Amino acid sequence: MRRKVANPLALAVLAHLVMGPMHPYELGKQLKETGKDRNIKYNRGSLYMVVEQLRKAGFIVEHETVKDTQRPERTVYALTDAGRDEMYDWMRQLVSDPQHEYPQFGVALSLIAVLSPTEAVELLRDRVGALAKEISETRSLIGKAGDDGVEWVFLVEEEYRISLLDAELRFVTGLISSFEGTDYRRSWEQHFGREP
Template sequence: MAKRRKVSNPLALAVLAQLLMGPLHPYEIGRRLTLQDKGRNIKYTRGSLYMVVEQLAKAGFISEDGTVRDTQRPERTIYALTEDGKAELYDWLRDLVARPEHEFPKFGVALSLLVVLPPAEAVELLGRRRDALTLETEEIRADVKASVDGGLEWVFVVEEEYRLAVLDAEIRFVTTLVEQLGKPEYVRKWQEMFEGET
């Protein structure tokens, strides 16, 4: 069972990791997350980022470390990682890396109810999904290659390599499922179960 966290939003983990490199104000944290394309794995908005910063400060994981003002913007509070925050970052990250946790993807819901769709329609829809997945993998591969060719160390795109492995597995799964749904014996059984229901 996953440990109960004082701040459980995954965005908080990203904020703690950014502050490990030194004190920052929330705007700069957001800018770095955008530059690093962390939005592919962590949902956030400017508002949610500031809310998480407040929660982390309240939990004692970060603390105010001064202010900065440039001529164009209002004064901004800079935050630094506390020792408790550093401990939380490492504990949380180690937990996520080491312990598999069941997630509830929407596609899993669709698969659990797939039987209600007529086989031909399910095959057509899954074919569209496979095409979209294939296009997505091509785009990710191109982005990863460009990043690595541009001098970025592979470890900084490892989450994209993981995403590619998951997408490739899903493409193989969908391809096999399409074949199974198209078999005459499945179509016949489906018609027997749902005759007159569609």
């Protein structure tokens, strides 16, 4: 299904507006405070651009304009019925329907044969170290959030991240063994010549 506004940041905006009308700055602050910025890349400009796209699509409306002495005038946005319907439809699709994604590591793997076995092993070992570090940091983040009383459902995307990282770590470790095998080295040299 083709969506009027397909940016994942738009879905996050709609989901946060379910809780009530907000100013884009407040939305951005909540995304950061809840760690959603680890899964949804954005900056201030892209956030305001998505808010405007959602407004034009009829998914949100200007709720009120707030003026206080400390800050410039701020527009607060609210979810429309169409926006609520769009958000729930989009969420149901994302949760139930697996989509093929194109991660950059998949691209690298599809072309990795051009690297010498020695270099491939060195680079994959670097990746193992980076993956182990990210797994450790994510587990620490989950532990701290749990200690702070954050409900598990608000950390589920981090648990998913750990599952993917663990699977990738196992895969890369096995791949290193394959690259270190003498049969592969011999085959690589037949196709590409001797290693530098």
